Amino acid sequence: MARPREFEYETALGGAMDIFWRQGYRATNLPELLDAMGLTRGSFYKAFGEKEATYLQALDHYDAKVVSRAVEMLETCDLETATACLAQLFQSDASDNRGCFICNAMVEMGVDNPAVASKANAMAARLRDAILNVLDRFPGTAKAANRSEMADLILHLYFGKQAMGKSGGPSADWEMRLKALLEE
């Protein structure tokens, strides 16, 4: 029918997610973005449209890949490793301090880009629900009355840690902290 593309859409989108995640939207110019995606201008604009649309798609990709994996991890963890699982959420899993894409997007784009804010809020809500799910499945982990509050608290701690981590300050043992927080 026609010439087939020489790249995989998902792979290229993954590259876009990586660089937007690490550098943010405005700090990433087109040449850098194209390089990260392994594309040339022509194919990029044909397949992805504009830079901003690609950023939105990168957020969706983050939702589908990274957030979903975290949610799944929290849904399948067992009693013994509950706090460890929650703590795993906190440790940044990359050598560079890319932090959390949701947090980065909220801070950089949240104010004047409703589409970004909406997606970011939705992902944060997913995370909150998954945390609450852990607390609900293991009644010992928190007082029944305010499990919902506790989930929100942990979510806020998570965002705080991710934000502060980007400037490379001192880090902490979050498993111990969460254990102390939940076992009172």
Place this chain on the structure above:
Amino acid sequence: MARPREFEYETALGGAMDIFWRQGYRATNLPELLDAMGLTRGSFYKAFGEKEATYLQALDHYDAKVVSRAVEMLETCDLETATACLAQLFQSDASDNRGCFICNAMVEMGVDNPAVASKANAMAARLRDAILNVLDRFPGTAKAANRSEMADLILHLYFGKQAMGKSGGPSADWEMRLKALLEE
């Protein structure tokens, strides 16, 4: 001796702080910055040098004005209002969701600008010490053994709240939360 300047340095710097705080570094272009500072190009470059140097100075200004005021507030609050004072830290004091300049700077510039990261970390440490000071002055507010941990926890909650606030998600009653956290 010579022609006097027609603007007040501090006032202009305050304007720079405001717009960098609200919009971030990269999202603020020179015309916007000049407008916010009430300056024209000529006087700006004579008095402030480059855009980046102005950003650094704006951070110092934030330290001297905003952070210092918060620290002072925490140092002078009394027992009855301890949690209220801490909670006051959390409420964003502006109509636009500008969040916290320290948090914004960490997320936007922390990774690839060591000067920004250093200043931001120093301000965060000041905030942490002031929180710890409150906990120390009022032994009832937290278990003695881990007051330092608790201060760090509250600081992280603060950053989390400020980061998430920028995307305008649902907010919460932080005075009640802090009270619950400290009175266990």
Place this chain on the structure above:
DNA sequence: AGGGTTAGGAACCAAATGGTACAAAACAAC
């Protein structure tokens, strides 16, 4: 093999970017 269709890539573009040059203007000292 040829036609139809889409991908790829380089050249190109207008606009916006941060930063500079320089002449006019406003003051102080004399």
Place this chain on the structure above:
DNA sequence: GTTGTTTTGTACCATTTGGTTCCTAACCCT
């Protein structure tokens, strides 16, 4: 008022920005 010094504002600049054009290449189908 003249001189010396610094501010101010405009015009200007090179570079970078995101985005488009358009021609060629590659593939499928018949």
